[in-house]
Amino acid sequence: MDFDPTTHSHRRLNPLTGEHILVSPHRTKRPWLGQVEPPQSPSLPRYDPQCYLCPGNARSGGQKNAAYDSTFVFENDFAAVLPPPGPAAPPAPHPLLTTEPVQGGCDVLCFHPRHDLTLARLALPDIEKVIAEWVNVYRRRGAQEHVKYVQIFENKGAIMGCSNPHPHGQVWSLSTVPSIPAAELTNLRQYSLSTTAASSAPTGPKGRPCLLCEYVHYELTVPESEGRIVVKNEHWVALVPWWATWPFEIMLLPHHRHVPSLAHLAPAEKASFADALSRVTKRYDNLFSCSFAYSMGMHQRPTPPGAAQTADETAADEENIAHLHLHFAPPLLRSASVRKFLVGFELMAEAQRDLTPEQAAARLRGCSEVHYLDAIG
Amino acid sequence: MDFDPTTHSHRRLNPLTGEHILVSPHRTKRPWLGQVEPPQSPSLPRYDPQCYLCPGNARSGGQKNAAYDSTFVFENDFAAVLPPPGPAAPPAPHPLLTTEPVQGGCDVLCFHPRHDLTLARLALPDIEKVIAEWVNVYRRRGAQEHVKYVQIFENKGAIMGCSNPHPHGQVWSLSTVPSIPAAELTNLRQYSLSTTAASSAPTGPKGRPCLLCEYVHYELTVPESEGRIVVKNEHWVALVPWWATWPFEIMLLPHHRHVPSLAHLAPAEKASFADALSRVTKRYDNLFSCSFAYSMGMHQRPTPPGAAQTADETAADEENIAHLHLHFAPPLLRSASVRKFLVGFELMAEAQRDLTPEQAAARLRGCSEVHYLDAIG
Ligand SMILES: O=P(O)(O)O[C@H]1O[C@H](CO)[C@@H](O)[C@H](O)[C@H]1O
Ligand SMILES: O=P(O)(O)O[C@H]1O[C@H](CO)[C@@H](O)[C@H](O)[C@H]1O
Numbered sequence: 001m002d003f004d005p006t007t008h009s010h011r012r013l014n015p016l017t018g019e020h021i022l023v024s025p026h027r028t029k030r031p032w033l034g035q036v037e038p039p040q041s042p043s044l045p046r047y048d049p050q051c052y053l054c055p056g057n058a059r060s061g062g063q064k065n066a067a068y069d070s071t072f073v074f075e076n077d078f079a080a081v082l083p084p085p086g087p088a089a090p091p092a093p094h095p096l097l098t099t100e101p102v103q104g105g106c107d108v109l110c111f112h113p114r115h116d117l118t119l120a121r122l123a124l125p126d127i128e129k130v131i132a133e134w135v136n137v138y139r140r141r142g143a144q145e146h147v148k149y150v151q152i153f154e155n156k157g158a159i160m161g162c163s164n165p166h167p168h169g170q171v172w173s174l175s176t177v178p179s180i181p182a183a184e185l186t187n188l189r190q191y192s193l194s195t196t197a198a199s200s201a202p203t204g205p206k207g208r209p210c211l212l213c214e215y216v217h218y219e220l221t222v223p224e225s226e227g228r229i230v231v232k233n234e235h236w237v238a239l240v241p242w243w244a245t246w247p248f249e250i251m252l253l254p255h256h257r258h259v260p261s262l263a264h265l266a267p268a269e270k271a272s273f274a275d276a277l278s279r280v281t282k283r284y285d286n287l288f289s290c291s292f293a294y295s296m297g298m299h300q301r302p303t304p305p306g307a308a309q310t311a312d313e314t315a316a317d318e319e320n321i322a323h324l325h326l327h328f329a330p331p332l333l334r335s336a337s338v339r340k341f342l343v344g345f346e347l348m349a350e351a352q353r354d355l356t357p358e359q360a361a362a363r364l365r366g367c368s369e370v371h372y373l374d375a376i377g
Numbered sequence: 378m379d380f381d382p383t384t385h386s387h388r389r390l391n392p393l394t395g396e397h398i399l400v401s402p403h404r405t406k407r408p409w410l411g412q413v414e415p416p417q418s419p420s421l422p423r424y425d426p427q428c429y430l431c432p433g434n435a436r437s438g439g440q441k442n443a444a445y446d447s448t449f450v451f452e453n454d455f456a457a458v459l460p461p462p463g464p465a466a467p468p469a470p471h472p473l474l475t476t477e478p479v480q481g482g483c484d485v486l487c488f489h490p491r492h493d494l495t496l497a498r499l500a501l502p503d504i505e506k507v508i509a510e511w512v513n514v515y516r517r518r519g520a521q522e523h524v525k526y527v528q529i530f531e532n533k534g535a536i537m538g539c540s541n542p543h544p545h546g547q548v549w550s551l552s553t554v555p556s557i558p559a560a561e562l563t564n565l566r567q568y569s570l571s572t573t574a575a576s577s578a579p580t581g582p583k584g585r586p587c588l589l590c591e592y593v594h595y596e597l598t599v600p601e602s603e604g605r606i607v608v609k610n611e612h613w614v615a616l617v618p619w620w621a622t623w624p625f626e627i628m629l630l631p632h633h634r635h636v637p638s639l640a641h642l643a644p645a646e647k648a649s650f651a652d653a654l655s656r657v658t659k660r661y662d663n664l665f666s667c668s669f670a671y672s673m674g675m676h677q678r679p680t681p682p683g684a685a686q687t688a689d690e691t692a693a694d695e696e697n698i699a700h701l702h703l704h705f706a707p708p709l710l711r712s713a714s715v716r717k718f719l720v721g722f723e724l725m726a727e728a729q730r731d732l733t734p735e736q737a738a739a740r741l742r743g744c745s746e747v748h749y750l751d752a753i754g
Binding site for chain 2: 079154181
């Protein structure tokens with residue numbers, strides 16, 4: 001009997017986190033009798049007088065938004081972390097009960113003044129403005145002396161905990177490197193030290209191999225119809241990683257060279273980034289003809305070059321081990337109303353998925369890059 | 378300025394997984410404008426002719442349930458893993474793309490014939506029957522030669538992906554130790570080797586310290602009003618761990634001695650387990666006067682004593698490093714309809730919570746142990 005990944009249960013290793021994922025492809029056949037989701041986005045007005053993110057409106061803290069006409073950044077009124085100074089750590093009552101104070105700042109980034117748009121429906125120049133704003137925030141926050149990591153992310157859709165459909169993302173800048181990027185950095189570092197460059201893939205600092213450069217380089221050699229690549233342009237590739245957890249998970253990253261962070265992107269690479277983002281989010285919306293929910297998170301060098309923390313060369317080399325990439329974690333599985341729940345076994349034992357990453361990539365490759373709302377209109 | 382855990386953002390370490398959790402207590406003040414959940418459980422009939430778990434009914438595969446009158450176990454019709462033999466692993470096309478075949482079996486365990494009950498509303502003798510059935514399944518599956526871990530869990534409530542309200546849990550038995558229990562076992566082992574017993578807490582194999590024995594022993598010394606303990610009886614304690622991620626997360630475990638697994642429980646400890654389970658689940662339902670959703674998972678020694686894998690003494694000692702415990706991961710945060718979303722930052726960076734574990738424990742301690750439906754009736 002030959003091993004068939006679309007029939008036989010198996011585990012794949014996520015080399016970025018060191019965790020496994022259980023793939024149970026035959027389970028796609030089971031009927032779904034559980035919770036169904038409400039429609040992803042009822043039709044929205046271009047401007048909502050009740051929306052605390054629309055231009056000129058008041059927020060709950062009483063502040064008033066600028067009458068912005070492209071992007072708009074402000075400090076979160078309910079920030080999860082606050083700027084220094086803060087009190088020192090209290091003594092631990094027991095070695096197992098330690099407390100580490102965390103400081104920093106939380107920003108909200110409105111992508112566009114229009115309440116009814118999303119990245120999937122923005123024009124390329126507007127997406128380029130969002131990217132420029134990400135670069136700004138990363139540079140500005142990353143330059144603050146107490147900041148050790150700038151985490152850029154977007155929650156999109158009510159089922160992903162987004163409390164306002166106005167197109168926006170968040171940036172949490174912290175005095176610690178959070179667990180997940182810290183684990184990724186450890187694994188990237190270990191790979192660069194323990195492996196010798198075996199391929200003609202681009203390399204990281206000091207000519208040492210980069211896990212993500214190597215991985216993407218391999219994916220680009222796989223014949224499209226068998227592979228995991230969904231979108232590719234001159235500088236960026238979007239793929240369903242070998243180790244994807246979420247049904248239609250995507251990783252988006254530069255493939256042509258080792259790029260540690262947003263601050264390292266050349267103008268042409270930013271334009272190419274906007275193109276890739278637009279094409280990925282359009283395909284997502286077209287998959288089930290809905291405004292596709294997801295959480296997106298960006299992992300990169302903890303802070304930009306020139307930040308206080310990386311003034312010396314060795315520290316900079318260390319930090320340049322990072323390879324900029326975006327993760328998209330979308331929950332929908334079968335339709336606009338049936339999601340994958342990562343619960344029970346997944347929460348308590350190990351990530352689990354039904355359709356294979358290759359099947360998911362093929363489905364996404366089959367989607368148009370013309371947004372379904374524009375195709376109808 | 379003194380450090381105040383209910384005001385200042387901080388991180389706590391989960392010593393079982395090695396991951397951190399960001400606590401941002403001042404964030405409880407933010408208004409919630411996002412998704413609200415439908416009622417947790419509309420009133421249900423005692424018997425539902427459409428339910429594939431009710432006694433005597435047909436399941437989707439065509440099989441018929443026994444006319445059971447206490448508990449009932451059957452193999453999942455859509456099992457995530459299948460019994461051996463299976464094909465060998467295919468060659469990896471690249472070192473980063475490895476495949477590990479997984480075999481095993483998936484069982485469904487109906488807790489009770491009545492469709493409208495839950496653990497919170499079962500009589501103690503009925504909960505003892507559920508516990509007896511967990512012991513049976515653990516012994517039976519754990520004795521299969523290919524099984525390396527028996528994962529017992531329950532998804533309760535539609536918002537936790539449970540597709541049928543009939544009281545039931547699942548058991549996935551696998552030819553690999555899944556990522557999360559594997560990480561816990563590694564950390565338990567490391568603690569036992571690197572620490573010397575500092576307290577009068579019970580100890581693990583060879584008199585070496587056990588992380589969970591030590592932790593619980595410490596928690597029992599904290600004055601109740603400041604502590605994290607919710608329920609305590611002769612053998613078991615339920616507490617909101619120092620490192621809890623979910624708003625009202627609970628860990629339930631034996632405190633009086635080191636208990637590696639279900640198979641090590643004496644009769645009195647099982648009765649005490651039933652009492653603790655009943656009291657925890659009643660408090661949960663009473664917190665927001667609803668059938669409280671959660672995922673529950675049990676971690677313990679991978680397989681029972683006497684299993685093929687542990688025939689020799691050293692292996693058995695190794696495995697006895699485990700300390701039986703249950704995790705409850707409930708999503709509700711503020712009311713029966715407002716949950717905590719673990720999305721964006723949490724998925725991409727680090728677990729984050731708003732109210733402190735101590736505040737959550739105090740809320741749960743304030744709940745009655747008489748179920749709200751019985752109190753009214
Ligand atoms: O097997 P069920 O109850 O239909 O399915 C539920 O539990 C499983 C195990 O936690 C999950 O993989 C599914 O996503 C969830 O919907
Ligand atoms: O800040 P928001 O959008 O109101 O809140 C959302 O994103 C946060 C960051 O991922 C999460 O902690 C919240 O649970 C979620 O509802």
